[in-house]
Amino acid sequence: MEKLSFVIPCYGSETTIEIVVNEIRETLKQRPEYDYEIILVNDCSPDRVWPRIRALALADSHITGIDLAKNFGQHAALMAGYRHCTGDLIISLDDDGQTPACELFTLVDKMKEGWDVVYASYAHKMHSGFRNFGTWMNERMTESLIGKPKGLRVTSYFIMRRFIADEILRYENAYPYIEGLIFRATRNIANVPVTHHERMVGESGYTFSKLLALWFNGFTAFSVKPLRIATFCGSACACIGFLYGIYVVIRKLVDSSIEMGWSSIIASIFFLGGLILIMLGMIGEYIGRIYISINNAPQYTIRQVVTADSSCDKPMF
Structure with missing residues:
Protein backbone atom coordinates (compact mmCIF):
# COMPACT_ATOMS: atom_id res chain seq x y z
CA MET A 1 0.00 0.00 0.00
CA SER A 223 24.14 30.57 -6.27
CA VAL A 224 27.39 32.52 -6.70
CA LYS A 225 25.93 34.55 -9.59
CA PRO A 226 25.44 37.68 -7.42
CA LEU A 227 29.19 37.70 -6.75
CA ARG A 228 29.85 37.38 -10.47
CA ILE A 229 27.41 40.22 -11.14
CA ALA A 230 29.28 42.33 -8.58
CA THR A 231 32.57 41.58 -10.33
CA PHE A 232 31.05 42.53 -13.69
CA CYS A 233 29.61 45.80 -12.30
CA GLY A 234 32.94 46.69 -10.71
CA SER A 235 34.79 46.02 -13.96
CA ALA A 236 32.25 48.02 -15.98
CA CYS A 237 32.47 51.00 -13.60
CA ALA A 238 36.27 50.87 -13.71
CA CYS A 239 36.18 50.97 -17.52
CA ILE A 240 33.67 53.82 -17.54
CA GLY A 241 35.80 55.76 -15.05
CA PHE A 242 38.94 55.19 -17.12
CA LEU A 243 37.26 56.34 -20.35
CA TYR A 244 35.76 59.35 -18.60
CA GLY A 245 39.20 60.28 -17.30
CA ILE A 246 40.62 60.17 -20.83
CA TYR A 247 37.72 62.31 -22.04
CA VAL A 248 38.33 64.94 -19.35
CA VAL A 249 42.06 65.14 -20.14
CA ILE A 250 41.49 65.45 -23.89
CA ARG A 251 38.78 68.05 -23.40
CA LYS A 252 41.07 70.12 -21.18
CA LEU A 253 43.90 69.89 -23.71
CA VAL A 254 41.62 70.99 -26.57
CA ASP A 255 40.07 73.90 -24.67
CA SER A 256 42.14 75.15 -21.75
CA SER A 257 39.45 77.69 -20.80
CA ILE A 258 37.10 74.98 -19.56
CA GLU A 259 36.73 75.03 -15.77
CA MET A 260 36.45 71.63 -14.20
CA GLY A 261 33.52 71.56 -11.75
CA TRP A 262 33.36 69.69 -8.47
CA SER A 263 29.76 68.50 -9.05
CA SER A 264 30.82 65.76 -11.47
CA ILE A 265 33.49 64.61 -9.01
CA ILE A 266 31.00 64.47 -6.13
CA ALA A 267 28.48 62.60 -8.28
CA SER A 268 31.15 60.09 -9.28
CA ILE A 269 32.18 59.61 -5.66
CA PHE A 270 28.61 59.00 -4.54
CA PHE A 271 27.98 56.57 -7.39
CA LEU A 272 31.15 54.57 -6.96
CA GLY A 273 30.96 54.70 -3.15
CA GLY A 274 27.40 53.37 -3.18
CA LEU A 275 28.33 50.63 -5.65
CA ILE A 276 31.28 49.56 -3.50
CA LEU A 277 29.12 49.44 -0.36
CA ILE A 278 26.51 47.31 -2.15
CA MET A 279 29.20 44.88 -3.29
CA LEU A 280 30.73 44.73 0.19
CA GLY A 281 27.29 44.09 1.68
CA MET A 282 26.72 41.26 -0.78
CA ILE A 283 30.08 39.71 0.04
CA GLY A 284 29.28 40.18 3.73
CA GLU A 285 26.03 38.20 3.29
CA TYR A 286 27.99 35.26 1.92
CA ILE A 287 30.64 35.48 4.63
CA GLY A 288 27.95 35.73 7.31
CA ARG A 289 26.22 32.60 6.01
CA ILE A 290 29.55 30.76 6.00
CA TYR A 291 30.23 31.89 9.59
CA ILE A 292 26.78 30.77 10.78
CA SER A 293 27.15 27.40 9.05
CA ILE A 294 30.60 26.84 10.57
CA ASN A 295 29.12 27.50 14.00
CA ASN A 296 26.51 24.78 13.39
CA ALA A 297 23.48 27.02 13.82
Whole structure:
Protein backbone atom coordinates (compact mmCIF):
# COMPACT_ATOMS: atom_id res chain seq x y z
CA MET A 1 0.00 0.00 0.00
CA GLU A 2 1.45 3.37 -1.06
CA LYS A 3 1.66 5.96 1.70
CA LEU A 4 1.08 9.70 1.41
CA SER A 5 2.73 12.12 3.85
CA PHE A 6 1.25 15.61 4.28
CA VAL A 7 3.61 18.21 5.75
CA ILE A 8 1.91 21.45 6.85
CA PRO A 9 3.78 24.36 8.50
CA CYS A 10 1.40 26.13 10.87
CA TYR A 11 1.48 29.81 11.77
CA GLY A 12 -1.56 31.86 12.74
CA SER A 13 -3.94 29.06 11.77
CA GLU A 14 -5.79 28.38 15.02
CA THR A 15 -9.16 28.59 13.29
CA THR A 16 -8.24 26.93 9.98
CA ILE A 17 -5.91 23.99 10.63
CA GLU A 18 -8.68 21.61 11.69
CA ILE A 19 -10.65 22.50 8.54
CA VAL A 20 -7.60 21.69 6.38
CA VAL A 21 -7.04 18.37 8.20
CA ASN A 22 -10.70 17.38 7.80
CA GLU A 23 -10.57 18.24 4.10
CA ILE A 24 -7.58 15.91 3.68
CA ARG A 25 -9.39 13.12 5.56
CA GLU A 26 -12.54 13.45 3.47
CA THR A 27 -10.61 13.52 0.20
CA LEU A 28 -8.60 10.42 1.12
CA LYS A 29 -11.83 8.46 1.57
CA GLN A 30 -12.13 8.53 -2.21
CA ARG A 31 -9.02 6.36 -2.52
CA PRO A 32 -8.93 3.90 0.42
CA GLU A 33 -5.98 2.10 -1.18
CA TYR A 34 -3.69 4.87 0.09
CA ASP A 35 -2.30 4.96 3.62
CA TYR A 36 -1.45 8.41 4.96
CA GLU A 37 0.04 10.54 7.71
CA ILE A 38 -0.26 14.25 8.46
CA ILE A 39 2.67 16.14 9.98
CA LEU A 40 1.64 19.48 11.54
CA VAL A 41 4.58 21.74 12.42
CA ASN A 42 3.87 24.67 14.74
CA ASP A 43 6.38 27.38 13.78
CA CYS A 44 6.02 29.09 17.18
CA SER A 45 2.70 30.63 16.19
CA PRO A 46 1.52 33.52 18.42
CA ASP A 47 -2.03 32.17 18.58
CA ARG A 48 -3.29 28.93 20.17
CA VAL A 49 -2.68 26.70 17.18
CA TRP A 50 -0.42 24.34 19.16
CA PRO A 51 -3.20 23.18 21.54
CA ARG A 52 -5.31 22.50 18.42
CA ILE A 53 -2.50 20.51 16.83
CA ARG A 54 -1.86 18.62 20.06
CA ALA A 55 -5.54 17.66 20.38
CA LEU A 56 -5.66 16.49 16.75
CA ALA A 57 -2.50 14.39 17.18
CA LEU A 58 -3.65 12.76 20.41
CA ALA A 59 -7.01 11.86 18.85
CA ASP A 60 -5.74 10.44 15.53
CA SER A 61 -2.84 8.04 15.03
CA HIS A 62 -2.38 9.38 11.48
CA ILE A 63 -1.38 12.82 12.81
CA THR A 64 1.94 13.92 14.30
CA GLY A 65 2.33 17.33 15.93
CA ILE A 66 5.72 19.06 16.08
CA ASP A 67 6.25 22.16 18.22
CA LEU A 68 9.25 24.34 17.32
CA ALA A 69 10.94 26.32 20.08
CA LYS A 70 10.90 29.58 18.11
CA ASN A 71 9.88 30.92 14.72
CA PHE A 72 12.36 29.52 12.19
CA GLY A 73 10.35 30.22 9.04
CA GLN A 74 8.27 28.16 6.64
CA HIS A 75 11.18 26.38 4.95
CA ALA A 76 12.77 25.28 8.22
CA ALA A 77 9.37 24.04 9.41
CA LEU A 78 9.07 22.00 6.22
CA MET A 79 12.51 20.47 6.87
CA ALA A 80 11.36 19.46 10.37
CA GLY A 81 8.28 17.81 8.89
CA TYR A 82 10.26 15.98 6.19
CA ARG A 83 12.54 14.47 8.82
CA HIS A 84 9.53 12.94 10.58
CA CYS A 85 7.52 11.69 7.61
CA THR A 86 7.69 8.15 6.28
CA GLY A 87 5.54 8.25 3.13
CA ASP A 88 6.40 7.23 -0.41
CA LEU A 89 5.00 10.53 -1.71
CA ILE A 90 5.31 13.76 0.30
CA ILE A 91 2.80 16.57 -0.18
CA SER A 92 3.43 20.08 1.15
CA LEU A 93 0.54 22.51 1.51
CA ASP A 94 -0.52 25.59 3.45
CA ASP A 95 -2.45 25.80 6.69
CA ASP A 96 -4.84 28.58 5.65
CA GLY A 97 -7.05 26.59 3.26
CA GLN A 98 -5.92 28.43 0.11
CA THR A 99 -4.15 25.35 -1.25
CA PRO A 100 -7.04 22.99 -2.11
CA ALA A 101 -6.53 19.71 -0.25
CA CYS A 102 -9.63 18.44 -2.05
CA GLU A 103 -7.57 18.34 -5.27
CA LEU A 104 -4.63 16.42 -3.83
CA PHE A 105 -5.22 13.46 -6.14
CA THR A 106 -4.74 15.79 -9.10
CA LEU A 107 -1.12 16.04 -8.00
CA VAL A 108 -0.87 12.34 -7.14
CA ASP A 109 -2.21 11.26 -10.55
CA LYS A 110 0.20 13.62 -12.34
CA MET A 111 3.10 11.95 -10.50
CA LYS A 112 2.11 8.63 -12.08
CA GLU A 113 3.32 10.02 -15.42
CA GLY A 114 6.87 9.64 -14.12
CA TRP A 115 7.66 13.06 -12.65
CA ASP A 116 9.86 13.49 -9.58
CA VAL A 117 8.15 16.68 -8.36
CA VAL A 118 4.80 18.23 -9.31
CA TYR A 119 3.84 21.79 -8.38
CA ALA A 120 0.27 23.03 -8.34
CA SER A 121 -0.29 26.04 -10.57
CA TYR A 122 -3.11 28.57 -10.36
CA ALA A 123 -4.85 30.32 -13.24
CA HIS A 124 -5.91 33.03 -10.81
CA LYS A 125 -4.28 33.47 -7.41
CA MET A 126 -6.41 34.80 -4.58
CA HIS A 127 -3.50 36.62 -2.93
CA SER A 128 -3.12 40.35 -2.41
CA GLY A 129 -1.31 42.44 -5.01
CA PHE A 130 1.73 42.58 -2.72
CA ARG A 131 1.92 38.79 -2.43
CA ASN A 132 1.47 38.36 -6.17
CA PHE A 133 4.31 40.82 -6.78
CA GLY A 134 6.45 38.90 -4.29
CA THR A 135 5.66 35.66 -6.11
CA TRP A 136 6.61 37.25 -9.45
CA MET A 137 9.90 38.48 -8.01
CA ASN A 138 10.62 35.05 -6.56
CA GLU A 139 9.93 33.43 -9.96
CA ARG A 140 12.41 35.74 -11.70
CA MET A 141 15.02 35.24 -8.98
CA THR A 142 14.81 31.46 -9.09
CA GLU A 143 15.01 31.46 -12.89
CA SER A 144 18.07 33.68 -13.12
CA LEU A 145 20.00 32.58 -10.04
CA ILE A 146 19.22 28.97 -9.15
CA GLY A 147 18.21 27.48 -12.48
CA LYS A 148 14.45 27.11 -12.29
CA PRO A 149 13.17 25.93 -15.70
CA LYS A 150 11.43 28.75 -17.55
CA GLY A 151 7.68 28.40 -17.62
CA LEU A 152 7.57 26.28 -14.45
CA ARG A 153 5.36 27.77 -11.76
CA VAL A 154 6.61 27.27 -8.22
CA THR A 155 4.05 27.31 -5.39
CA SER A 156 3.79 26.15 -1.79
CA TYR A 157 1.52 23.26 -2.88
CA PHE A 158 3.59 20.43 -4.35
CA ILE A 159 4.27 16.70 -4.21
CA MET A 160 7.60 14.90 -4.44
CA ARG A 161 8.96 11.38 -4.31
CA ARG A 162 10.69 9.93 -1.27
CA PHE A 163 14.17 10.02 -2.79
CA ILE A 164 13.86 13.78 -3.42
CA ALA A 165 12.96 14.35 0.24
CA ASP A 166 15.94 12.21 1.28
CA GLU A 167 18.22 14.30 -0.92
CA ILE A 168 16.80 17.52 0.54
CA LEU A 169 17.47 16.25 4.07
CA ARG A 170 21.16 15.87 3.28
CA TYR A 171 21.29 19.67 3.68
CA GLU A 172 21.89 20.26 7.38
CA ASN A 173 23.00 23.90 7.47
CA ALA A 174 20.93 26.85 8.61
CA TYR A 175 18.72 28.80 6.20
CA PRO A 176 17.24 25.99 4.09
CA TYR A 177 15.57 27.01 0.84
CA ILE A 178 13.31 24.21 -0.42
CA GLU A 179 13.09 25.30 -4.08
CA GLY A 180 16.87 25.54 -4.34
CA LEU A 181 17.27 22.08 -2.80
CA ILE A 182 14.69 20.61 -5.19
CA PHE A 183 16.26 22.16 -8.30
CA ARG A 184 19.64 20.91 -7.10
CA ALA A 185 18.25 17.36 -6.93
CA THR A 186 16.19 17.10 -10.15
CA ARG A 187 14.88 18.84 -13.26
CA ASN A 188 12.14 16.26 -13.83
CA ILE A 189 9.44 18.65 -12.57
CA ALA A 190 5.95 19.43 -13.84
CA ASN A 191 2.96 21.67 -13.14
CA VAL A 192 -0.68 20.69 -12.81
CA PRO A 193 -3.52 23.25 -12.64
CA VAL A 194 -5.66 23.48 -9.51
CA THR A 195 -8.04 26.07 -8.09
CA HIS A 196 -6.68 28.61 -5.61
CA HIS A 197 -9.09 29.29 -2.75
CA GLU A 198 -9.79 32.50 -0.88
CA ARG A 199 -7.97 32.85 2.43
CA MET A 200 -10.35 31.79 5.21
CA VAL A 201 -9.27 34.29 7.88
CA GLY A 202 -6.62 36.90 8.54
CA GLU A 203 -3.74 37.93 6.30
CA SER A 204 -0.56 36.31 5.05
CA GLY A 205 2.31 36.10 7.53
CA TYR A 206 4.77 37.07 4.79
CA THR A 207 5.74 40.71 5.27
CA PHE A 208 8.07 42.60 2.93
CA SER A 209 11.00 42.00 5.28
CA LYS A 210 10.30 38.24 5.37
CA LEU A 211 10.04 38.05 1.59
CA LEU A 212 13.28 40.00 1.24
CA ALA A 213 15.01 37.65 3.70
CA LEU A 214 13.69 34.66 1.71
CA TRP A 215 15.11 36.04 -1.54
CA PHE A 216 18.49 36.76 0.06
CA ASN A 217 18.47 33.26 1.49
CA GLY A 218 17.75 31.74 -1.90
CA PHE A 219 20.52 33.40 -3.87
CA THR A 220 23.20 33.40 -1.18
CA ALA A 221 22.70 29.74 -0.28
CA PHE A 222 22.43 28.25 -3.78
CA SER A 223 24.14 30.57 -6.27
CA VAL A 224 27.39 32.52 -6.70
CA LYS A 225 25.93 34.55 -9.59
CA PRO A 226 25.44 37.68 -7.42
CA LEU A 227 29.19 37.70 -6.75
CA ARG A 228 29.85 37.38 -10.47
CA ILE A 229 27.41 40.22 -11.14
CA ALA A 230 29.28 42.33 -8.58
CA THR A 231 32.57 41.58 -10.33
CA PHE A 232 31.05 42.53 -13.69
CA CYS A 233 29.61 45.80 -12.30
CA GLY A 234 32.94 46.69 -10.71
CA SER A 235 34.79 46.02 -13.96
CA ALA A 236 32.25 48.02 -15.98
CA CYS A 237 32.47 51.00 -13.60
CA ALA A 238 36.27 50.87 -13.71
CA CYS A 239 36.18 50.97 -17.52
CA ILE A 240 33.67 53.82 -17.54
CA GLY A 241 35.80 55.76 -15.05
CA PHE A 242 38.94 55.19 -17.12
CA LEU A 243 37.26 56.34 -20.35
CA TYR A 244 35.76 59.35 -18.60
CA GLY A 245 39.20 60.28 -17.30
CA ILE A 246 40.62 60.17 -20.83
CA TYR A 247 37.72 62.31 -22.04
CA VAL A 248 38.33 64.94 -19.35
CA VAL A 249 42.06 65.14 -20.14
CA ILE A 250 41.49 65.45 -23.89
CA ARG A 251 38.78 68.05 -23.40
CA LYS A 252 41.07 70.12 -21.18
CA LEU A 253 43.90 69.89 -23.71
CA VAL A 254 41.62 70.99 -26.57
CA ASP A 255 40.07 73.90 -24.67
CA SER A 256 42.14 75.15 -21.75
CA SER A 257 39.45 77.69 -20.80
CA ILE A 258 37.10 74.98 -19.56
CA GLU A 259 36.73 75.03 -15.77
CA MET A 260 36.45 71.63 -14.20
CA GLY A 261 33.52 71.56 -11.75
CA TRP A 262 33.36 69.69 -8.47
CA SER A 263 29.76 68.50 -9.05
CA SER A 264 30.82 65.76 -11.47
CA ILE A 265 33.49 64.61 -9.01
CA ILE A 266 31.00 64.47 -6.13
CA ALA A 267 28.48 62.60 -8.28
CA SER A 268 31.15 60.09 -9.28
CA ILE A 269 32.18 59.61 -5.66
CA PHE A 270 28.61 59.00 -4.54
CA PHE A 271 27.98 56.57 -7.39
CA LEU A 272 31.15 54.57 -6.96
CA GLY A 273 30.96 54.70 -3.15
CA GLY A 274 27.40 53.37 -3.18
CA LEU A 275 28.33 50.63 -5.65
CA ILE A 276 31.28 49.56 -3.50
CA LEU A 277 29.12 49.44 -0.36
CA ILE A 278 26.51 47.31 -2.15
CA MET A 279 29.20 44.88 -3.29
CA LEU A 280 30.73 44.73 0.19
CA GLY A 281 27.29 44.09 1.68
CA MET A 282 26.72 41.26 -0.78
CA ILE A 283 30.08 39.71 0.04
CA GLY A 284 29.28 40.18 3.73
CA GLU A 285 26.03 38.20 3.29
CA TYR A 286 27.99 35.26 1.92
CA ILE A 287 30.64 35.48 4.63
CA GLY A 288 27.95 35.73 7.31
CA ARG A 289 26.22 32.60 6.01
CA ILE A 290 29.55 30.76 6.00
CA TYR A 291 30.23 31.89 9.59
CA ILE A 292 26.78 30.77 10.78
CA SER A 293 27.15 27.40 9.05
CA ILE A 294 30.60 26.84 10.57
CA ASN A 295 29.12 27.50 14.00
CA ASN A 296 26.51 24.78 13.39
CA ALA A 297 23.48 27.02 13.82
CA PRO A 298 20.38 24.76 13.86
CA GLN A 299 17.82 24.72 11.09
CA TYR A 300 15.21 24.44 13.82
CA THR A 301 14.83 23.37 17.44
CA ILE A 302 12.00 21.03 18.41
CA ARG A 303 10.39 21.54 21.79
CA GLN A 304 7.98 18.61 21.60
CA VAL A 305 6.61 15.93 19.31
CA VAL A 306 3.09 14.64 19.97
CA THR A 307 1.45 11.50 18.57
CA ALA A 308 -1.55 9.44 19.61
CA ASP A 309 0.74 6.95 21.35
CA SER A 310 3.09 9.26 23.20
CA SER A 311 4.58 12.72 23.41
CA CYS A 312 8.27 13.25 23.98
CA ASP A 313 10.99 15.80 23.57
CA LYS A 314 13.21 15.49 20.53
CA PRO A 315 16.83 16.62 20.16
CA MET A 316 17.88 19.76 18.38
CA PHE A 317 18.81 19.67 14.66
